[in-house]
Amino acid sequence: MTLEQALRSSLQAEVVPEMALAALIAAIRPASPTNHEELALRLQDLCWLLEERADYRQGLRQVLMSVLEHGRQISLYAESGILPNTGFFSELSRRISRFFLPDVIDRRYLKDMLSVVFARSDDFQWLESITLEQWQVLYAALSLPSLQVSAALGRTRYEMLEAVQVLSFRIASIGLDPELLRNEPSLEEFESPFLTQNGEIRNYLEDYKCWLLDSNYVPQDDKHIHVLLGQCRDALTKVRRIALQRGTSITLTYKLRRLEQNIARMESLIGVLSDWRAEEGASLFMRSVTLLCELVREENRKNNLRDHFRQTLDLLALRVTENASRTGEHYITETRSEYFSMLRSAIGGGLIIAFMAMLKLTLAKQHMAPLNEAIAFSLDYGIGFMLIHIFGFTVATKQPAMTAAAIAASIDESGGRARNLDNLVTLIARTVRSQIVATLGNVGMVVPMAMLIGAAFYWVAGEHFIPPEKADHLLESISPLGLNLFYAAIAGVCLFLAGQIAGYYDNLCVYNRIPERLKQLRWLSRLLGEERLGRMAAYVECNLGALAGNFYFGFLLGGMASIGVLFGLPFDVRHVTISGGYWGFSLVALDFAVEWQTVIVALVGVLMIGFVNLAVSFGFALTVALKARQVSVEQGGWHLLRKVLQRFWQSPREFLMPPRRD
Template identity: 45%
Template sequence: MTQHVTLESALQAIVLAQHDTSPVPLADLIAALRPSKPEQGDLVINSLRSLAWLLNQHADYRRALRHYLMKLVGSRRQLHLYTDAGILSNEGLSTAFSRRLGEKLLPSEYRDDYLRDVFGRVFSRKTDYQWVAAVPDAIWLEVWQALNFAEGEHAQDERNTRLELVEAAQVLSYRISAIGLEPELVRNHPAIEKFESPFLTQNVALRDYLEDYKAQLVDPARSREDDRAVRVLLGQCDDIVARVRKTAAREGVSVSLTYLMVRLSQHLERLRLVLDLLEPEHAHKMPERAVRFFKQLVEAENRKTSVRDLFATNTDLLALQITEHAGRTGEHYIAANRREWLAMAKSAMGAGFIVGFMALIKILTAKLKLAPLIEAFAFSMNYSLGFMLIHMLHFTIATKQPAMTAAKIAASIERQAKAGDQLDGLASLIEAVARTQFIAILGNVLIAIPTALAIALGLKYGLGSQPVSPEKALHLLHDLDPIRSLAIPHAAIAGCCLFLAGLISGYYDNKAIYNRIPARLMQLYWPRRLFGEARWQRVCTYIENNLGALAGNFFFGIMLGSMGTIGFLLGLPLDIRHITFSSANLAYAAVALDFQLSWQTWLTAGVGVALIGLTNLAVSFGLALLVALRSRRIRFVDRGALVRKLAQRFLRAPQHFFIAPREAAPAPLTVSKGDGTA
């Protein structure tokens, strides 16, 4: 009963304010409808039904609210609400970010003569769009029908609104023409220049349609053409946007191109909606479209300063491209048969051999006691150059695999979700990833340890030099203790770095294709003269195929090498633990202490190395899979069925999770030959 009184109070205030066009009475009415929590949808539905009941029962309420709404809308400038709300401006992503951030700190000026500002004042809470959207359209339509607009005379206000819609259609059409001629869009779809562009012709067709429309507003007896020709051309514009997206899937994409396509799609959708509201023959559908438009506008006004929405909207295609490139790289990390499995083992062993030397270089560098920033640079270069060498020699660091294979698994989940097929293909893929990951880790660790042992023993007995002091050895062993040290959190930090390295690799692969870096390098005169045409061509081809991997390894090394220094500068316990380096450090510590370690120490260190590896893999794989799924906008709902399928496979043939069969099983699994590219 209290809710009825509140609604009645708001309606009575509107009755008393007969000629008032202030947004305050409407804001009070919305406040009476607004729930205390946005998720209380049932409460809002009951309130709206109560409002509809009051309007049906009291003609003075109905007449006053209808008159008030028409005057409120008709007396203000409506154009910006139709053309700007919920649509990206032409300022670019960085400028849009700065503006939204500025408006969060200092809101823009309120203009009472602009309907958009009034709309934002009425739906002033940032969560209003949630409860507005939660209410079914049918409930909003009950309130619309209760107002009974056919009952009153609002010809002048209705005519003003239609003229504003006409102007909005013109503005939207001009913007579509301008966006459609942007050089970056033309570059990705050259046919726009060769043939008559629908982005231009839609504007011509729309002007003809709107001229007839305005003439009919003056003379209702005048006949006119409908908007069918305009809609056909808008459909052709949509086709071009779809083609550009397909081209981007092959040739890369940039944030600016994504921003253009998002703006273009938003303008095309909004122009169609404005045409729906203009066309009298759609009058019977107008309330439904008006409700849909109303919900869009509320969300747009509530989220107009959201930085998260801005980036989510404008980086979706780039994120998909980055994970796509990572997914294609991930194919090399999946062994479908015994030959590929053994090739991965050899590749991982090569990496373990090099890591043995990298671990020694880091230990010797730490003994120099360099200044923090110089030490961070030295550590970073050791890691970066070492990882790049591993890649160039076609060796494999095991922990680099999850960030790549996660994108491949996400692609398989997407196919399974779309096709609705069985989970056999996805289970086969995960089984292949598991055994490939197992042999890669085994190859890294089993060679890193003996390599480090050989180096340490050679230096100790051959040169009489001890690279690791007993005190340092105890410190290295303490760093492997999963209970008394921060080994596991530090391994999680390394997992985050591995995940970021995968994203960086995908970004630079996309950048190499989109910016046509190899072709531009081939145009340089001095390298062609210095190295020769054929040799420089091979260099450019290598860069095209490996720029992402080299960049990912380089930045991964910087992250690992500088993490400890960042922690020191910030006063935080930041550091990294990596399974391959940890196993090599265990070997160096054992030699330094003449292998005089208790069985408890051996056990603790062994468990620590294993847990560090598991944490590395789990964190990097989990983050990479999450990003890959979100970039594809899919949600996997068959987790339980997949777990059961994997359990059945493990019980039936557990060896396939560790050792590849001689020949790949005939399953819907597509992999390429594993070359061990890091």
């Protein structure tokens, strides 16, 4: 349908107003929402037709007024784009169900009419691309300044006032929620801006209605309302800042997001109402257009799952990566003493992993049922990694998920400034050499230790720890050929997930105040004594996340192969340090009678598995950390990469060994 046909349909007596508007929008809508030239031409044609034909102009205004007069509007202003009070998971369930089976359209409500008029999910994109000049030309073509105050506009104004009242009650209710008061008790101790704004809004609404009834009435301005809403925003920001220190939850994050949405919508509505009272036609039109674009966007995306996750989980993700960032700082060495301390720590980790590999091979000989075997492997890895942490040792592949968050924090703080980018390059150099020395420490210890265990077993038992056939299979499993590097990438994903789990449990520990609650257990106090209980609570506070991350990492590694068998998928894992242990066991089992090419290929495989482990886990962790901080990669971007390569070319030693004086 052409523009002229759509305008002509609005002149028919039996026309359904929202369908006439839907036809007009369909005629304006460009083939692609990013085709601004096509949109500009269609708007130009629309404005020309409205200027040339008074009947088209009158018909379009009649249709607009009819939609406003017959549609209930409060739900559009007070609900569209604002999260309901049902909670995160209830809203998630609603969006999933509506994605497959949309709601019934009820044309009594303006909210549903908007969905009919702007029926495509990308309509908001081209609508928001319309420039200020184009809106002004359309405003003039419609001759809106000459439009008499109709019953439809009067009804719209009253429904906006009612929507403001609804929003005010919601803001007051959420502002006194126990979740918020828990993080900011002063909201309860002193006069809360969330309650104060409610009283001021009631006065504003009464004042506005008096002005509507009596044109000679001198109304008050709305400056104090904006001050109070600003104080509400300040309180909201303070709660978020405290949540980064004391922990957060999905429930708290959801309520903070909902509170922010209600405040923003109230500010938009009060802006429209104030311009309406001041009879500022052009300003009122532009405010109304801005509100329309916002409402269309929210209606178009009301069932979007990605938006729901992104909007709600941002703060939680930031809290998780903040914990990982602080932990990651301990994995980055600056001085030579820290560098060699990291090496010693990694050697200790390699020592324990050699015994973990030995136990895993022993369990494999038992040929247990798949589920039992998966549980046994998982417990072997999980308990082993926890012991490494308890003894203060290091697993090299655990570092990237932590150090990536620290680097993301530095990118956020640098803001792209050259001097800070130089400092960031130095941090990356320190991170690289820390990763290298930790990997060398792990592998450099696990290989000879595995050989020693294999030789000791042969000396005691008179037979090799593993048969030659198993040794050949293990060497094949750590070569860089086949799917082994893909399996190493799966292990990298497991490492990334373990880092996120560690951050989550650190957040959980702080948010639920687990150390303080442990101290209140009387039976535990009698059993351990107050001093030991205090030390235990302090240890839990500092280490719960790391212990949980290590334990779950073990279960991810141990259970991945069984998941592959269960679903018939090529799933398995290759971990660099454990692969190094297999290499040592295999050489002893074959009495070192192995072709040198096979030895070299296996060694290259171990190194490549390590590289893939580190690269995949670091890449995922850095991406999540940047997104949580709402930092785009372009802020570091190619400029940062060039500076890193430049530094490596000028001083490659810095990426391998700390200078004598840092």
